[in-house]
Amino acid sequence: MADTASPRGLAFESPVVRDYPTSEGGDLTLTDASATTKWLVRAGADGPTADRLGARFGSSQVAPGGALVLGSRPGEWIIVGTPDEVAAAVADLDGLEAQEFMTALDWTHSRAMFRVTGADATSMLEKVCGIDWGDHMTPDGAVLSASVALTTCDLARNDRNGTPSYLVFCDRSFGQYLFDALIDAGNEFGLAVSAG
Template sequence: MPTTTPRGCASVADLAVPVARSPIRPVGPATVVDGWEHATGAVTRAGLRLCDLSHLAKVTVRAPMDGQVAAALVVPHGRAVRDAGARRLVIGSGPGEWLVLAPQGEGPALLADIEARVAGTGEFVSVVELTHGRALMRLTGTDAVTGVLAKLCAVNLSDKATPDGTALRTSVAAVVTDIVRDDVDSERSYLLHCERSSGQYLFDALLDAGGDHGIEAHGATDKDW
């Protein structure tokens, strides 16, 4: 009998190669890079930009907020700090809860490293890799607050209240979202992290809110991390 190739597959051989996909539809054409589908659209020069970073490695840690694990992670609730090489970002996302981000493909190594660091503390600790289970995006531009977030979120995101390196959990467009102020080359920028099932909705809501400020979506680059 003839073999039927499912829609979206170039050949039957493609079925043997698993492809990870973001919950957010690619902006324009897409290609597979190291097992992940990526948008290949050119980086926009717009003053207000949004890109999907769901492919980044994500590990959550839960432990006593004043214990040995908390001391090892260093970063307190409400703050976000990059390591010396700027490859990992540790976010104090809640009391006794941390989110650690790293480049694509580093999830297993990141998980193993954190498990080694918390081993032997005697504390009740939960360390879980959630790379494929969460959505992550970056909103960048001078008008990121006034042009987008202020329309969808009631939190004061002024420089004085939430400077670079601030982390908080709130509602954005009625979605529970971690917001991390993570400026890029001194330009105002925010990472927004939510459940996978809400990723596309939140991405679209941000684009809709920033429409009158010329927001544009683009494929992620190394600079976006």
């Protein structure tokens, strides 16, 4: 992905610094989506911020402006999308800080984010994560935290056109390691890689 400038004018640099052969059209893909705008919001689990954001713990939903809101923990949300979509979702929270203690932090530069998409995405993730990826446990819209390749991650199922797709977030410092671990897990399934 091309480097993009943040609202503060800082150029984004992906945590994935190695070069990989890029291929397209595969049934299983791994994409470095780290440049996607990401914000972390914390507030009361049952207060006005929770009501405004709508996504309860363990679930996700699309905000009116198009951003994806992930209920990552009780009283904690991750908002992802284009800069304009995320800005609209965060701006929609203006005034709520007068009703409860609430924080909103730009997480774009501090978190890596990868997208795994394809029919074999669940089989790939099962190799590096001890979660039941069946539809009955992690349906489209599910949000959870788990260890992926021994790295603490936030994960969200966010299907694309009916195809299983997962967002995997980790601290930026683990980004390169996790990306390589996901490649290793997906190679047997014909993984196509799109990095930096």
